[in-house]
Amino acid sequence: MTPPATGTPAILRVRAHILVAAAPGTVYDTVSDLTRSGEWSRECTGGRWVSGTPRTTGAVFRGENYRGADVVPWAPVVRGPWTTESEVVAAEPWRLFRWVVRDSAGRLQDSTWTYELQATAGGCLLVHHYRLGRPTEGLAKIFGRLGPDGRRRFTAAWNEKLADDVAASLSRIKRVIEGGVERAGGRAHGGERGGAGVPA
Template sequence: MTALTHSASVVVAATPDEVYDLVSDVTRTGEWSPVCRACWWDEGASAVPGAWFTGRNEVPGRTWETRSQVVTAERGREFAWLVGGRLVRWAFTMAPVEGGTLLTEEWEFLPAGLASFAERYGADAQAQIEDRTRAALDGIPATLAAIRAVAER
């Protein structure tokens, strides 16, 4: 099986603050994510640590929703959240570079997520984990390319 962490980066012709404002607006996630088709803030929340949002994910043959909690919200630097508040960590980090911003997307399957999959899927847990890992590995470059396209319009 591949590693349970992955990251990739792209240079975006925009400032770190502009890129942060884009990626921290979870209501726009459907514009760039190949799996998450829509997100909305729960109970009037916004991009601050502790806030929760819900995402609707779709792949062929399956649609599901997850709730995530913002864990880092530093304008121009990092926006990160935990799926289920403890299962999987996703983050966007920004750094100024010549020509704009180096945007990095990071993904990590956390120990609580592994335990949750073992409990939920039993003997099929490893296959389910590998499926989610492949989706992250394939999705990150697609997501970064789409964010760059949106930011540079």
């Protein structure tokens, strides 16, 4: 199965970045382990790999999520616990990890989460972004209950909410990783598999 085409104008799109004082291998090994998402995500509380080799292209992750009543309280969205399934569509160690949310039939939707990594003098630049092109099953139902003004209001509010969520996740990831890496001479070390060096 291939990801949806990305030529569709985005309904939702957010992007943020942060510098992490750790090698890209350490950062990649952390963020690609989606079972740990509950350590930094505001909504994903964890989950498990349900098919494929974990953290590789084609692997499917079932996420456990929770959303409280105070999140954009007027919006007609799911509240409380719910699950999602996502498929890894790109897994390039130390560089890129991307997954796409599936629909109830297991098809890839135009709903994509990405981590990009780049080595820096002090460690790693971690970029996290989300893009929604065509409406997902859930969003189509929400839009069906809202008129044009309501859809515009929802889109603006949800983009703002997602931007806050992504920025918060990055801050928490930084704390998780920097709290666990070994330091020597003021530099962060660790994480490369097989002793491989940090790529340029």
